[in-house]
Amino acid sequence: MDFGVEQDGPSCGQKRKKRYHRHTPRQIQQLEAMFKECPHPDEKQRLQLSREVGLDPRQIKFWFQNRRTQLKAHHERADNCFLRAENDKIRCENIAMREALKKVLCPNCGASPIPQDSYFDEEKLRMENARLKEELDRASSITSRYLGRPITQLPQVQPLSFSSLDLTVGDLRNLSVSPSLDLDLLTGASSNMAFPFPIAISEMEKPIMAEMAAAAMNELVKLAQSKEPLWVKQEEGREVLSLNAYDNLFLKTGTQFRGPDTRVEASRDSGLVCMDAAALVNMFLDSRKWIEFFPTIVSKARTIDILAHGMSGRSGTLLLMYAELHVLSPLGPTRELNFLRYCQQIEQGLWAIADVSVDLLRENQFATPSNTRRLPSGCIVQEMASGYSKITWVEHMEIEEKALLHLLYHDLVISGVAFGAHRWLVTLQRTCDRFAHFLAVANSPRDIGGASPEGKRSMMKLSQKMVNNFCANLSASQMHRCKALSGVNDDNVQVTVQRISEPGQPSGVVLSAATSIWLPVPCDRVFNFLKDERSQWDVLSSGNPVQEVTSIACGSHPGNCISLLRGMNTTQSSMLILQETCTDTSGSLVVYTPIELSYINIVLSGEDPSSIPIQPSSGFTILPDGRTGKSDGGASTSSNTIGSLYGSLVTVAFQILVSSLPSAKLNVESVSTVNNLISTTVQQIKAALNCPSG
Incomplete structure (x- = not known):
């Protein structure tokens, strides 16, 4: 039967067919x-x-x-x-x-x-x-x-098994009970998360960011669980990531297009910290607390936006954050990151904090171009006995070096030590140890001067503010943002001027000078010399001995302490020196500032030191030089005039209040004075440690 369809043309059925x-x-x-x-x-x-x-x-x-x-x-x-x-x-x-x-x-009748x-x-x-x-x-x-x-609903993280993850370190029976730490005792910290900065995050971006965070969480847990061949132990005992095994395991499309200038830093470390898991999770979710726990690594940190509120304020929380990382030297590199931080409670007493870099739109105020991408990184926090927590830290970054690294810091950075997992972990261990001593009611046998528990805590708060200001001002980006003085800088000395009018600091003009040097001396020897032999390097003491008036232990290590010093034969009897020294295997600090005796009396009485102005602080940072024969990637370090001896990178920094008027102008004498001060100090240190003066 003819339905009116031409036989030589395409049929209706053929017209309806689609080509896939x-x-x-x-x-x-x-x-x-x-x-x-x-x-x-x-x-x-x-x-x-x-x-x-x-x-x-x-x-x-x-x-x-x-x-x-x-x-x-x-x-x-x-x-x-x-x-x-x-x-x-x-x-x-x-x-x-x-x-x-x-x-x-009813409270009256009981009915x-x-x-x-x-x-x-x-x-x-x-x-x-x-x-x-x-x-x-x-x-x-x-x-x-x-x-x-x-x-916004976060994608659910699949149930994760931790049977293969080793969660025991040593014997906890011999560890002293650590009290639960109240993180509100931190100076400037708040129990609430940092107020989100205004930012244009569209509703379309939020689910995408949530999926990125969930994927990063799954990858972090796998990285924390896995062993060889994914992780390879180096001669010095550190664990580094095998890129071939990583690419095969995660099948990442992005890894196929690593540029020739892209370098990967990936390491893992684990250990115990004397703080309970819930307090640690709270710290990671508050940018202000986070920066106070890691002032030697994090120079700036902000919570840009809270993308999701978690249950009980923690599990399921998703934050968009900004951070700047540094190595405490005007010559060292800084790394700026915009990243997501996702917190998830895996099971009772087991938490995971996952970070992953995210690109922001150019019109956003935090969308700064960065040469660093943080691939899924973070830590697993396992609650242990006696108030301790087991931390497994994973740090994974891709870096495109847009500028040549300074020769002094080349090996430290290229080896992955400068921003690796070990540095994060030992810094956290030292900081938690410090706050455990902060809460201790009984005085340590190393304490001298008879300070009351309240006075001891006020002194530790004041000293922490001093150290935080010193670390923040020593960042290379901070030094470059200040006004550099033309005609007075050489290749290694950075001299800048700041006009300060912030609360808690004396307003006026601050002159800063900093330089970094290499010494063929182990870090612990340099630290002990700067801590104990002040008369040999302090130009202002003129070689006179220094009396230790009060000393407070702020850690288990004998070198972690806060001291009040008085110069002998000095005309300024109303001035003391507040000094804090701290050390761990990643580096050391010696920070000090002059302080009036009247302020010290207020602090030792136990009053809140937040209103006490802190003078610009000076001091030293000591880091390992990274020249241990081989880098993390197994490549030999570059040969140079320094050689491959185990040595120290020492940064000498002075900050001087030259005028109490913010509008004052500098004179040539002030600049000449600070230049001579830093030069003479360097020469005296080299002479005392029998190092070449060149």
Whole structure:
């Protein structure tokens, strides 16, 4: 039977057939990369992309439409799941409240103040639940029509098994009980997370960031669990990542395109810290507390935005953060990072903090170009006995060196020691040890001067503020942001001027000078010399002995202490020197500042030292030179005039308040004085340690 279809033409069935084109993995990869940068490309961008991937512009257009629809559907499903969970949560709360009301007793007569009418209670709850259900349905309907809205649901992290992760270190039976630390005792810290800075994070970006954070969490846990061949132990005992094994395990598309100038730093370390797990988690989620725990590594830290609030304020929390990392030298590199920090409680007493770099839009104030990307990194926090926690730290970065590293810090940075996991871990151990001593009621046998427990704690707070200011001002980026003085700097000395009007610091003009030198002397010997032999290097003491008036232990190591010093035969009897010395295997600090005797009396009486002005501080940083024969990657260190001897990188820094008026101008004498001061100090240190003066 003829239905009017021409026999020599295509049939209706043939017209309805579609030609399906399966994209290659390379095409999908390029399309996904473009989608992350721009989900709505214009015609010009589609034409350019079509030439790159070998597809028709119409195919490009349809692919992006389908991808946006797919992403929208994903978010709608997640939002609906979230709303259903909220409804169940409210119903459970109502039931719990009803049961609690039944048990309420009148304090006067002991009888129930509310009549026990079960039918009335149940009917009231049914009406309330019906009203809540209507609100949830209405909200669900709105989110089904529109993509963006304030609530964001994090992808659920799959249950993780920690059976293969070694969570025991040593014998805890011989460890003293560590009290629970109240982190609000930190100077300037707050129990709340840092107030988020205004930032343009679109509702479309938030789910993508959530997925990135969840993927980073899964990768961090795998990295913490895995052993060889993923992790390789070096001769010095440190664990570094095998890039081949890493690429094979995680099949990352980005690793296939590492540029020739891209360098990878990846290391792992583990150990015990004397702080309970919950307090540590709180510290990581507060940028101000975090920077106070790591002032020698983190020069700046801010919580840009809180993308998700977790349960009980912790588990499930997702933060967008900014940080600047440094090595405490004007010659050392700094690293700026915009990253996501995701906290997840894996099981009872077991937490994970995962960090991963994220790119921000150019119009954002924090979208600074960076040569550093933090691949999934962070730590696993395992609650142990006696108030201790087991930390497994993973640090993984990709760096593109846009400028040549200074020769002094080349080996330290290239070896991965400068920003590696070991440095983070031992710094955390020392800081936790310090605050354990802060809370100790009994004085340490090393304490002298008879300070009361309240006076001891006030002294430690004041000294911590001094050390934090010193570390922040010594950052290379901070030195370069200040006004450099032309005509007075050489290749290694940075001389700058700052005009300060911040609370807690004396206002005026501060002249800063800093330089770094290499000494063929082990770090511990340099530290002990600077700590104990002040008369041999302190130019201002003129060779006179120094009397230790008070000393407070601020750690288990004998070198970790706070001292009040008085110069002998000095005319300034009303001035003392506040000094803190601290050391661990990653480096050491000696920081000091003059302080009036009247302020010291206030501090020793136990009063809050936050209002006491701290004079600009000076001091020294001592770091290992990184020249241990081989770098982390196994390559021999470069030969140079310094050689491969084990030595120290010492930074000498002076900060002097030259005028109490912020508008004052510097004179030539002030600049000449600080230059002579730093030069003479360096020469005296070299002479005392029998080092070449060149």
